Amino acid sequence: AQSVTQLGSHVSVSEGALVLLRCNYSSSVPPYLFWYVQYPNQGLQLLLKYTTGATLVKGINGFEAEFKKSETSFHLTKPSAHMSDAAEYFCAVSDTSGGGADGLTFGKGTHLIIQP
Amino acid sequence: DAGVIQSPRHEVTEMGQEVTLRCKPISGHDYLFWYRQTMMRGLELLIYFNNNVPIDDSGMPEDRFSAKMPNASFSTLKIQPSEPRDSAVYFCASSRQGRGGEQFFGPGTRLTVL
Numbered sequence: 233a234q235s236v237t238q239l240g241s242h243v244s245v246s247e248g249a250l251v252l253l254r255c256n257y258s259s260s261v262p263p264y265l266f267w268y269v270q271y272p273n274q275g276l277q278l279l280l281k282y283t284t285g286a287t288l289v290k291g292i293n294g295f296e297a298e299f300k301k302s303e304t305s306f307h308l309t310k311p312s313a314h315m316s317d318a319a320e321y322f323c324a325v326s327d328t329s330g331g332g333a334d335g336l337t338f339g340k341g342t343h344l345i346i347q348p
Numbered sequence: 349d350a351g352v353i354q355s356p357r358h359e360v361t362e363m364g365q366e367v368t369l370r371c372k373p374i375s376g377h378d379y380l381f382w383y384r385q386t387m388m389r390g391l392e393l394l395i396y397f398n399n400n401v402p403i404d405d406s407g408m409p410e411d412r413f414s415a416k417m418p419n420a421s422f423s424t425l426k427i428q429p430s431e432p433r434d435s436a437v438y439f440c441a442s443s444r445q446g447r448g449g450e451q452f453f454g455p456g457t458r459l460t461v462l
Contacts, residue, residue: 264448275352275439275453283448322391326447333404334446335381335393 234259234325236339244345251295251310253342255323258304263325265306266336267297270320279321282306293317318346352454354440360460366428369457372421373442381441381451382415382425391439397423398446430461 239254257263264283268276280291287299293316297308306323320343324336353372361367373380381396395405400417408415412431417423427434437458441451 268453273455275441275455276451277453278450281448281450328447333393333396334379334398334443335396335404335407336391336451337393338391340390 234263234327234337236323236325236337238321238323238339238342240342241340242343242345244347245313246347247315248312251308251313251317251344253308253321253323253344255297255306255308255339256304257306257323257325259325259327261328262299262301263328265297265299266324266326267291267295267306267308268322268324268338270322270341272319276322279308313344313346315346315348318344320344352440352442352452354438354454354457356457357455358458358460360462361430362462363431364429365461366426367430367434367459367461369425369438369440369459371423371425371440371454373423373440374452375421377442377444377452378420379443379446379449379451380417380423381443382423383439383441383453385437385439385456386435394425394438427459430459432461435459435461 235258237256266281267279282299290296323339355370382394394407395415397417415425437456439456441453443449443451
């Protein structure tokens, strides 16, 4: 069974500072990896994903994430935080094995707070 | 495209009543997923369909929950009878592909069972 751990239910950074949201996964084989963002009272929107190829993945709104197999991690970063980045961020995994399911397993989420 | 459409956006009902949540996926998407979001358990996959056929319903919590997809443009999630612990936000998502594909989420239905 797969699982996702997001370290820190709340992260607060100053506007203009580096954003780092941590995600570690547990899976018998390397999974597909995703970061989604959820703004208040809205559905989730895909920020970026890793399936194959380059381990550094760039997404929307200036976010990027790096897949590190040795560390079973997929941390999300953004060099300079903007007030509009305040939201809930979810890391998720999807099975890659032949008999696996197609749904996503989500972490508990990290609430990003941007201080002016 | 209008995106994934869910209705109603908010539902308040009393314990024991039947609740039906509706979803219209994005046209051309072959996969449809139902998720539930609560503070305690986070986001959980309940069930998903591929080409209108239920593939995995292992996340459906109890027999009180049922889901159908009679055609490619419509799905329902029904709770009968409803209980206060069913209070949550229910999301529908659709995708062109299964594993590895981007899932597009609807705005969710906030269900409150009194």
